[in-house]
């Protein structure tokens with residue numbers, strides 16, 4: 015619907031009025047923050063002047079303490095006030111440039127006239143009239159904007175549903191206080207606005223989408239009922255975007271009780287972390303905790319093993335000789351060790367450990383056993399067998415500390431202590447002596463001048479010092495030989511004992527799997543597929559170190575997690591709700607995906623606690639790119655492209671590496687000339703990326719992206735497909751898209767993932783026969799060229 019000139023001018027007048035008020039508020043706030051800042055600086059500078067310091071008597075000490083505390087309290091109150099004012103200031107500075115993006119005229123059933131509600135990234139209250147000149151996009155009433163067009167409407171409020179009539183829905187693009195675009199619209203939020211948002215150039219950082227959130231996405235953002243919210247959405251359908259707006263929504267809605275550090279996002283790789291970290295600050299919120307599953311595993315496992323990462327596992331799967339029988343066994347191992355069957359096998363194993371099978375490491379000192387493994391074993395299984403494993407472990411730990419104490423007493427008269435005493439350097443002696451004096455003071459032991467007693471006490475200090483590391487080992491439960499217990503699962507014994515339960519059956523190639531696992535562990539290494547199961551065993555034996563602080567766990571690219579890994583995450587965060595975002599068609603790992611075609615994440619939570627939302631519309635890529643890529647995957651016909659025009663994907667066939675090089679260089683230059691700021695040359699593996707990068711390095715300034723790269727840069731980047739997960743580029747060149755590279759069924763999703771990273775232009779260069787995933791497409795969905 016077109017807007018008349020008068021309407022436009024009236025809206026601009028309102029923008030001027032509102033921005034004027036915001037500007038005045040900013041000026042006042044600047045003055046206030048300036049004052050508070052000087053207060054803080056002053057207090058810090060003169061902190062000690064205001065404090066009465068006197069250590070002469072006990073009462074003076076108390077007075078000194080209170081005087082310091084009072085001064086510290088004043089300082090921290092001023093600092094808090096400064097932080098708050100700065101945050102307000104930041105919000106208004108963003109608002110003054112673009113105060114709002116939408117307007118709805120809403121008349122509640124009991125009202126006579128409609129009121130105009132203007133929506134922006136934050137609310138702005140007119141202090142004189144006490145009227146909201148701008149409503150925060152997360153306010154309950156703002157939901158109307160995303161869910162309805164003009165007509166009968168309703169929204170949820172804390173006191174129940176509010177029904178009424180929407181008379182008008184209007185959208186704005188305001189830049190630097192000037193309205194650039196203005197129109198009235200129906201239910202869907204302006205295709206025009208979306209067109210504008212989606213035609214822009216890609217960024218090295220993701221942007222917020224609050225002005226154009228779609229109805230389905232709004233459901234994801236505002237859902238509060240489900241314990242587990244599963245989003246299954248096509249590539250580019252806005253899963254990550256919706257998740258980030260959801261974080262902002264939750265922080266706003268529960269601002270009294272929820273802090274940013276109570277939400278954690280599991281990202282696919284560190285690059286992705288940096289890609290998404292601008293969204294929340296842009297919306298005036300703090301970033302949530304961000305990590306990767308790998309980082310989490312590495313953190314928990316410490317340096318007990320050399321831990322393989324998922325990318326190395328992926329490289330192995332993509333590059334090893336498929337004819338090698340060991341390769342088939344490894345694939346089988348990866349599949350099995352990520353399945354619920356393996357979880358059942360581990361549970362069964364833990365049950366049996368209650369009766370037998372625990373392995374311990376002897377506690378040694380100077381080559382002598384303080385406590386032997388056998389003694390620990392006897393002590394452990396001598397306890398009441400109904401006591402749970404972690405409790406028994408704790409009892410054993412306490413017993414061991416007692417044994418060390420006893421052992422220490424026996425050691426004090428030993429010749430090695432005498433020797434050490436003689437060999438103490440002056441500095442060591444002084445240190446020991448100081449310690450001794452301190453202990454005497456604290457235990458009120460009278461001072462002796464007696465030489466023998468002095469030596470006796472010194473001996474005690476020496477023994478205590480030397481036994482420190484044994485005590486530390488016991489405290490850290492390192493007397494449990496977990497690696498051996500894990501290996502035990504892969505021995506003949508286990509096969510005989512465990513294979514017969516109905517909860518699981520052993521996979522094919524089990525003997526090979528056993529050998530491979532044993533060998534790797536013997537070399538001090540842990541395969542990626544073993545990492546979560548190993549930790550699971552550790553937690554079941556020692557007790558789960560759960561995190562009860564976290565209230566919301568977000569798992570992006572959830573299809574890349576195995577059922578095992580997600581079950582594990584659920585257990586680690588028992589008080590959290592989970593939001594899992596994924597796309598079965600982008601499940602690129604060799605293990606089974608927790609996403610199932612019909613029912614993603616079946617069985618993780620009870621059905622009544624689980625909500626599944628599907629997103630079928632794809633926003634990232636132009637319509638021709640979506641029409642081409644959706645043909646590659648089963649069920650792709652349901653993916654609905656957003657109507658954004660562009661050129662057909664171009665497939666170029668070359669017959670030599672020289673001409674591949676020439677094509678990549680020529681096409682990259684052409685894409686740059688057409689205005690594509692970010693261009694990704696996506697290869698299959700890290701090795702191939704390095705090779706292609708070398709090929710083009712003398713002609714193009716390109717950055718090679720590897721798993722250690724911390725953030726994306728602008729311009730040309732060469733990277734393996736798995737590192738492009740979750741992100742997007744103006745143009746993508748897949749190099750190379752031949753059947754040599756992408757032919758096997760399991761390579762289909764990797765290829766699809768690579769192609770769907772393109773926003774505006776997709777090119778595929780093939781050395782030799784093109785991949786079947788290309789030629790199986792309708793011919794009119796792409797152009798072909800021969801070089």
Ligand SMILES: Nc1ncnc2c1ncn2[C@@H]1O[C@H](COP(=O)(O)OP(=O)(O)OP(=O)(O)O)[C@@H](O)[C@H]1O
Nearest residue numbers: 223226227228249250251252253254255633634740
């Ligand atoms: N409602 C929207 N308004 C404007 N842009 C949107 C909207 N929804 C999605 N987009 C844009 O579409 C692109 C893809 O979004 P996003 O990365 O969130 O999708 P995704 O489903 O996580 O993709 P993938 O699974 O392929 O990683 C982004 O550029 C995002 O800004």
